[in-house]
Amino acid sequence: MSAATRVEEGVRVERRPGGLHAACFSAMASPCEVLVDTTSAELALEVGSRAAREAWRIEQRYSRYQPESVLSALNASNGKPVEMDAETTALLEYARRCHVESDGWFDVTSGVLRRAWRFDGSHNIPAAERVSKLLSLVGFQKLILDPPFLSVPTGMELDLGGIGKEYAVDRALMLATIGTTAPVLVNFGGDLACHGVPQSGPWQIGVERPGAHASAAMVLELASSGGLATSGDTHRYLLQEGRRLGHILNPRTGWPVEGGPASVTVAAGSCLEAGTLATFALLKGAGAEAFLREQGVRYWLL
């Protein structure tokens, strides 16, 4: 049993076994925790609060659901060029790199396709015309990216869902470790990154595998620093003539990628890298495992 020792501005600190403290809060629609290898609840609160403030800051700036966010302003710009700040420019540059490196498969503009697809386990397959109509609003190359200016054509939408949370994890870890030498692990709803090894031994991460038996929950050990992220969701699919269609959409066809794993977990140098590779793998469909093996990373497929 863990007892809450301190609560401040939405951050709750709990003692954990192994001489650790956890600062818990919620952000980006996920339960978040920051594990700090310290016996001081005050230090854990300070470190955790830094991470929480960064998570909330990024959520506020890049959430599609917040009308005041930087992202919403870009999406509502109706094709007019908007000057971006350094952070947004770098995010778009990262998205562009992903688009290029994946030969156009990884596309932050593909979110509009979700207007046609509802992955609720039903047989509710959208009409082909509706999908092809939406497809005209997809394509990173249709954006006019002239840093620091960006024009998002009317009707198109940016969705940083594939990289936003992972970026927040890395940023939160970076800021959390400023001013402390204590080992820290940041976990935002299963996407995580750590720095340093606790005195009691390497970080042990329990990862629930949705759709699998509880006994199949994995316990992972993480090295001294790096990130781990999962892409895919075993609960989100559609049925078509007995086939199961996963929720990862091919931005070229507008249809789900077939033949691939339902979920990919990758451990890499950072949470962002791990998350990006996991998404790339899902987009490869049946080629997911071959792709991951080529990258030389640790991975788990479901």
Add this chain to the structure above:
Amino acid sequence: MQLNPNAGVATATPHLRKSLMLAGCALLMAAGAAHAEDTKDWQVDSAVLYYKESAGRVQAIEPVINVKHDFGDEHILGLKFTYDSLTGGSPTGGVVATSSQTTVSPSGKSYTTVKPGDIPLDSNFKDQRFALDGSWSQPLGNDFKVALGTGFSHERDFTAATANAGLSKDFLQHNLTVNLGVSGEYDRINPVGGIPGALTNAAFNLRSGNESRNGVGGQLGFTMVMSRNWLLRANFNYDRSSGYQTDPYKIVSVVSSNGTVAGSLYESRPDQRARKSVYVESRVGLRNDDALSISYRRMQDDWGIHSDTAEVKYHYAIDDRTYVEPHIRWYQQTAADFYSVMLHSGAAVPTYVSADSRLGAFSAPTVGIKVGRTDEDGNELSVRLDYYQQTGKNVEKGPGILAPYDLYPGMKAVMLQVGWRFGL
């Protein structure tokens, strides 16, 4: 589930991962670490100073709270609260008593009797002072920085309001900062019992009304980074004050040729005072976090007071968290033209005269040490102990029976300050 925790078959990092790492790194750094600075929103400097002069003279306890808030982008608000509680006696200006001397208090309600050989003190002295200062500084355009400040202080018989404004600009790749400032002050002097008539017989204690004075000043400052470890600073100040400058509680003894005190008059000072000063400081960073600071100030006013202050301070870092800072300061000044320890009966009374020891010639060394320690969270506890000694110079010898006495009321004082700096 396909579990493959040992898939590290690729010997070299593939192009894709290198490309993602590079872009990821650039992204992680794009927002900077600036947001981390928001963690400690308020910086609080608190201290309690205990000050005690020898021989039952002034004793003070002064708590200070200094609060600083950075709103980001160097927009900084500062607030300072000071409270002083003073008790004890302050020299009246009268000469040493050779027989029992009685001084009437300004209110006329009490008397102080001085033992032979003692300096007369206004020993019913008791006061409290509150002061509040506020400041704001921010960048102005790309090149300038502006600072504005205002202050208000109040005690039973004295109220002061101040305002200042400064503009600074960096030159030579930020290695030289030039600062230009102006300040203004308005004081209200409202002594107990009223303002005494200048040069009137203190025995009659004729007092009425109150007075005021105002001042304006200007400052030009230079801070120059000479090398990575060497910083030079120079300031030039000029200020002038007009209005009531006299101390409404000070008297001058009138002494007869045999050394007996024939009486005493309330002092009188000019109603204008202009001061100019120059200050230079050199600070050198040495091994580890050690630093040596040497400074000198020369001040001159049109009352004839010239003063020199030289100070050497050494910051010795014992370890990452602990430091010791010994310092030594030498101060000396010449007397004001109208300073006189006493008046001689029968001689003409000058227009301006004061026996206030602070306007006499004296020298005053201070030696002190400060010890500080920072905790894990960056909070600092410090203790400072200073010893100060003031000795009169070229003091006129008294006639007759006053001859054996030193007529300058020298003074020794200790100061103990405990400070605690923390973030909120």
